[in-house]
Amino acid sequence: MIQIGLLGFGTVGSGVVELIQKNQSTIAKRLGENLEIKKILVRNLNKKRLFSSEEKITDDPAKILGDNEISIIVELIGGDEPALTYIREALLAGKHVVTANKEVISKHGKELLDLAQKQGVNLFFEASVGGGIPIIRPMKQCLAANEVIKIMGILNGTTNYILTQMTEKNKSFEEALWEAQKEGYAESDPAADINGSDAARKLAILSSIAFNSRITPDQVYTEGIDSVNLIDINYAKELGYRIKLVAIGKRHGNEVEVSVTPILLKEKHPLASVSDAFNAILVEGNAVGRVMFYGQGAGKMPTASAVVADIMDAVRTRSGNRIYCTCYDELNIMNPGHSISRFYLRLRVTDKPGVLSKISGAMGENQISLSQVFQKNTMDHTAEIVMVTYEVPFENLQNALEEIKAYRQVEEISSVIRVEEES
Numbered sequence: 338m339i340q341i342g343l344l345g346f347g348t349v350g351s352g353v354v355e356l357i358q359k360n361q362s363t364i365a366k367r368l369g370e371n372l373e374i375k376k377i378l379v380r381n382l383n384k385k386r387l388f389s390s391e392e393k394i395t396d397d398p399a400k401i402l403g404d405n406e407i408s409i410i411v412e413l414i415g416g417d418e419p420a421l422t423y424i425r426e427a428l429l430a431g432k433h434v435v436t437a438n439k440e441v442i443s444k445h446g447k448e449l450l451d452l453a454q455k456q457g458v459n460l461f462f463e464a465s466v467g468g469g470i471p472i473i474r475p476m477k478q479c480l481a482a483n484e485v486i487k488i489m490g491i492l493n494g495t496t497n498y499i500l501t502q503m504t505e506k507n508k509s510f511e512e513a514l515w516e517a518q519k520e521g522y523a524e525s526d527p528a529a530d531i532n533g534s535d536a537a538r539k540l541a542i543l544s545s546i547a548f549n550s551r552i553t554p555d556q557v558y559t560e561g562i563d564s565v566n567l568i569d570i571n572y573a574k575e576l577g578y579r580i581k582l583v584a585i586g587k588r589h590g591n592e593v594e595v596s597v598t599p600i601l602l603k604e605k606h607p608l609a610s611v612s613d614a615f616n617a618i619l620v621e622g623n624a625v626g627r628v629m630f631y632g633q634g635a636g637k638m639p640t641a642s643a644v645v646a647d648i649m650d651a652v653r654t655r656s657g658n659r660i661y662c663t664c665y666d667e668l669n670i671m672n673p674g675h676s677i678s679r680f681y682l683r684l685r686v687t688d689k690p691g692v693l694s695k696i697s698g699a700m701g702e703n704q705i706s707l708s709q710v711f712q713k714n715t716m717d718h719t720a721e722i723v724m725v726t727y728e729v730p731f732e733n734l735q736n737a738l739e740e741i742k743a744y745r746q747v748e749e750i751s752s753v754i755r756v757e758e759e760s
């Protein structure tokens with residue numbers, strides 16, 4: 338019997354208890370051992386729980402971390418502290434650790450993996466990226482013979498749900514966010530989803546593994562979806578694109594480009610059809626080519642599926658054959674200004690002759706060529722200009738936009754969004 342200490346009994350924690358009960362006999366046959374949740378740590382002892390595990394519940398972490406019969410700690414509290422301290426203490430006590438905590442792993446992954454190695458125990462974190470989608474273990478094991486060229490992913494279900502509602506139901510950003518909250522996809526404070534920082538944490542974890550070099554969330558160039566307007570979604574559709582919040586990690590020699598930004602994806606691009614709260618990750622290896630992982634990136638049972646599989650793997654590899662930190666390189670992070678892309682631009686200008694040629698002039702001076710331009714006049718004597726550039730370094734575009742912003746005839750640079758031409 339393998340005794341487990343569970344830290345956290347919320348959405349995922351209760352899913353883990355439920356899954357271990359539900360699939361008990363299958364798990365035991367596959368593992369050759371029974372799993373038992375011995376104790377559960379919560380913050381509030383008075384909270385009503387759906388499960389009748391009252392006798393196991395405590396608010397004292399020492400009762401779990403100091404229990405010698407418990408060999409595996411499953412951390413499902415979330416956030417930085419006290420989760421980080423509990424993980425450290427568990428590893429120091431010689432216990433294997435399974436966590437779904439992207440915040441802790443993206444910021445402190447190296448320190449914790451090195452500590453696990455020193456202590457001769459496992460630290461697994463499959464559920465920290467993509468919820469129920471297997472991605473960490475496939476990247477570390479099944480794709481280990483490849484050099485990864487590029488990873489691209491839709492890593493945040495809330496923002497994908499919002500963008501899907503805007504694209505398919507013509508809802509405004511505010512209406513779509515309200516809908517996401519009503520359906521339980523978005524938190525009451527959805528800031529980390531909307532501003533891209535949740536996806537940046539997950540990209541930092543994935544890129545560290547893909548490029549064998551430690552990458553932290555603060556190194557990821559991040560833009561959220563709050564500036565994406567229904568007007569842009571509809572222009573994108575007219576041009577044959579879908580707007581998605583896409584995380585990209587790409588190797589350029591000794592540099593890695595890491596970004597989370599809204600992107601216009603060709604309708605035929607495999608990520609363009611990933612809708613609602615689903616997640617997907619496209620990995621391009623130099624041997625395998627492109628492989629895509631798709632599924633539910635969050636939720637009680639999908640996330641519990643990844644956590645319980647990690648527990649099973651911790652049992653299987655308890656006496657050795659472990660993979661620790663794979664960051665043996667030290668690649669530089671590419672200056673976001675040097676990142677090359679096509680761009681979609683929308684500007685509001687006064688409807689007078691010569692404005693468009695002035696804007697094109699500023700573009701030309703900064704070596705920017707335009708692939709498409711169209712103008713739509715509005716009722717209030719202003720015009721909307723929509724342009725798509727050819728590939729250009731981001732800093733050239735920023736310089737051109739600084740000049741254009743200063744023109745008296747330019748009322749607003751409404752949108753600047755990257756465009757991916759590959760499908």
Ligand SMILES: NC(=O)c1ccc[n+]([C@@H]2O[C@H](COP(=O)([O-])OP(=O)(O)OC[C@H]3O[C@@H](n4cnc5c(N)ncnc54)[C@H](OP(=O)(O)O)[C@@H]3O)[C@@H](O)[C@H]2O)c1
Binds near residue numbers: 379412437439
């Ligand atoms: N929810 C998902 O779909 C999902 C998907 C992928 C990854 N994750 C990750 O999984 C982890 C857990 O998420 P969740 O959604 O299950 O969170 P949750 O529903 O908010 O549950 C958190 C649990 O931790 C307990 N807790 C919070 N602070 C504590 C403290 N200081 N000391 C002791 N216990 C404390 C809470 O106790 P009380 O019950 O007493 O309040 C609760 O049981 C997070 O790292 C999250 O990022 C979640």
